[in-house]
Amino acid sequence: MDHFQYKNGILHAENVSLERIAAEVATPVYCYSTATLERHFKVFSGAFDYADTLICFAVKANSNLAVLKTLGRAGAGADVVSEGELRRALAADIPPERIVFSGVGKTAAEMDFAMEAGIHQFNVESETELRTLNGVAGSKAVKAPVSLRINPDIDAKTHEKISTGKAENKFGIPWSRAMEAYRLAASLPHIDVVGVDVHIGSQLTELAPFRSAFERVVELVKSLRAAGHSIQRIDLGGGLGIPYTEGGEVPPLPAAYGAMIVEVVGNLGCQLILEPGRLIAGNAGILLTRILYIKEGENRRFAILDAAMNDLMRPAVYDAYHGILPVAEPKPDSPREEYDFVGPVCETADLFAKSRPAPPLQEGDLIAIKSAGAYGAVMSSTYNTRLLVPETLVKGDQYSVIRPRQNYDILLGLDKIPSWLE
């Protein structure tokens, strides 16, 4: 459930009218709901009837400091994949002992920064990364807490570009080399092996692939313990999907996911770490945009929005479906017409929705693109020299601009003219 509802004929985020935000901040603009973020976090964490559970929000999904601070106060830790994300989590007052560092390409400098910060664990994805981390920790005469990310070779049955647990993917240590990698880890003086990590993909809409992967983890933990390794934590990654399409995909509820996990891994006596991103933030945000023009094509009608693929890349990159709502509530009996919702960027891929039924729309109408709270603003760019899109956060009947719109001085000021052109 989210807190984007029509009230008195106007779409609201909690008690704030989206017309008001559009009038005061202008469009395009992201709008997040505090109550929805908090509710999703509570529902997710409540799904684990298991004492030692750490929920690390995947910062890559939405890294705005205000969003991180909201979730941190609700009890979330953070899953980060770069020094930048780690700095964000720390700046949002998420305690380092609740932060895990994932990713296939951590640099020695990033490892150094994370060691100084005192994070909970490194999720290490290769033998060479293990050796680098051992060197960094050695230079400080400390031990780095490590879980090895194992690639279980399981098909997550999701979009191929967000599938990570197949042998052909770059992620994790191949299942067949897992025992050997743990032997290596145990032999390195500055590595403290603490657990096992797995993450098989994103936007999963079935439990079965998760279950298969987690059963492999249990098998591995047992073999590792039998070989003398002390395994105290298991990190099962993120990936639980959300409903994007009205009447479309029906992902498992967090309660079913949590119950399955506790059933499969519950008697190992490990700390349980989860890294949800999309589930927490996806339906807690919308992209608010205005129709610039209605253009009649040869055989179709285009609604040209002031938001574009640079502001929300998901449809262009993953052919992702996002719901589209007019901010003015359509009359129940108003006819439906088909529109192609497109942006101003000079690419055919700049298409949010094709042949989407909508009530008759006019130039100037406000539109909310739904489910944009995860992998929206974080993936935005300035392509076509468009200003980075601003973000707002609603709480009850108030809202705040949590990232102002960039301006042209800042954007053009990033470029430097070499001396020979001056």
Ligand code: LLP
């Ligand atoms: N943990 C790790 C190690 C990950 O790589 C990811 C996502 C997550 C957790 C969080 O997964 P989630 O719970 O959000 O599914 N840009 C794509 C999604 C990329 C996901 C990358 N990894 C999209 O817009 O669909």
